[in-house]
Amino acid sequence: MTKQNLIHGIWFDSDGTLVDSLPAHVLFLNDLNGEFHLGLDLPSPEDREGMSRISSTPMRAFFLSAGFPESEVDRFLDIYKTIFPTDPKYASKPFRGVGKLLQYLKKSRVSPVGIITSNYKENVERDLGRNMRFFKVGFDKEYLDKHCGGDKGIALNHRLLTFDNPPPYPYFYVGDTEKDYQAAQFSGMSFIGVSYGWEIKSDDQRFPVARSPRELTDLIRRANEIGFKRQKPTGRLVIYE
Numbered sequence: 001m002t003k004q005n006l007i008h009g010i011w012f013d014s015d016g017t018l019v020d021s022l023p024a025h026v027l028f029l030n031d032l033n034g035e036f037h038l039g040l041d042l043p044s045p046e047d048r049e050g051m052s053r054i055s056s057t058p059m060r061a062f063f064l065s066a067g068f069p070e071s072e073v074d075r076f077l078d079i080y081k082t083i084f085p086t087d088p089k090y091a092s093k094p095f096r097g098v099g100k101l102l103q104y105l106k107k108s109r110v111s112p113v114g115i116i117t118s119n120y121k122e123n124v125e126r127d128l129g130r131n132m133r134f135f136k137v138g139f140d141k142e143y144l145d146k147h148c149g150g151d152k153g154i155a156l157n158h159r160l161l162t163f164d165n166p167p168p169y170p171y172f173y174v175g176d177t178e179k180d181y182q183a184a185q186f187s188g189m190s191f192i193g194v195s196y197g198w199e200i201k202s203d204d205q206r207f208p209v210a211r212s213p214r215e216l217t218d219l220i221r222r223a224n225e226i227g228f229k230r231q232k233p234t235g236r237l238v239i240y241e
Helices: 021-033 048-054 059-065 068-081 097-110 119-135 143-146 153-164 179-187 212-225
Strands: 007-011 113-116 138-139 173-176 189-193 229-230 238-240
Touching: 021 048, 021 059, 048 153, 097 113, 097 119, 097 179, 097 212, 113 153, 143 153, 143 212, 173 179, 173 212, 179 189, 189 212
Parallel strands: 007 113, 007 173, 113 138, 173 189
Antiparallel strands: 229 238
8 A cells, every 4th residue: 555645745946955056156147247347246156155145036136136236137137048048157967866856756656846946947957957857847937927926925826726635735845045935935835945055044943954955855755754743833844753
């Protein structure tokens, strides 16, 4: 007899959660800074702490956080959409262990497994490569802007309304930024944060936090096979040991 999954569906952010793309984005910012002689004091792609200080999503917010002039951001966004997906120097790879995580979800028949990202589809598909086969559906920045006002929470909520078993059945969203957490709260999904990405810190007490894809796999496995509860009155998700 097949054991019943306790997780009915799981959604992932891409950048900083599945793909180690922050160094490539900071490299791109440094290249623009040099090409247009902007004189910005930017961290190097090897400076994790420095990169975290300026990182933000979506890309418009990243430009502004890094100090690019607001009057020029639209022009730099056009360059980003043209150059970043096609130049091999900006290609990124999934974090080590992401493939095993996705294989576990497939083997366990957790469905749907999806992506909701503030990045563009071309970048996500390039960087995830063959791992895209594990995802049933995905929504990128163009979809979010067109249908959801750029809001991941609205997109997650729309998806829940189409499921055969809408809440209170357990659905999870996994991400690495404060906006990801807010999106999960808005939609009613449970949230798991990752501290190896762009923003979330390992000592955040509001939700379970994984410090590596391996820890993330363990958290999801325990939630799916052993269970979880919510503490009162905080509502914090607790995954059983």
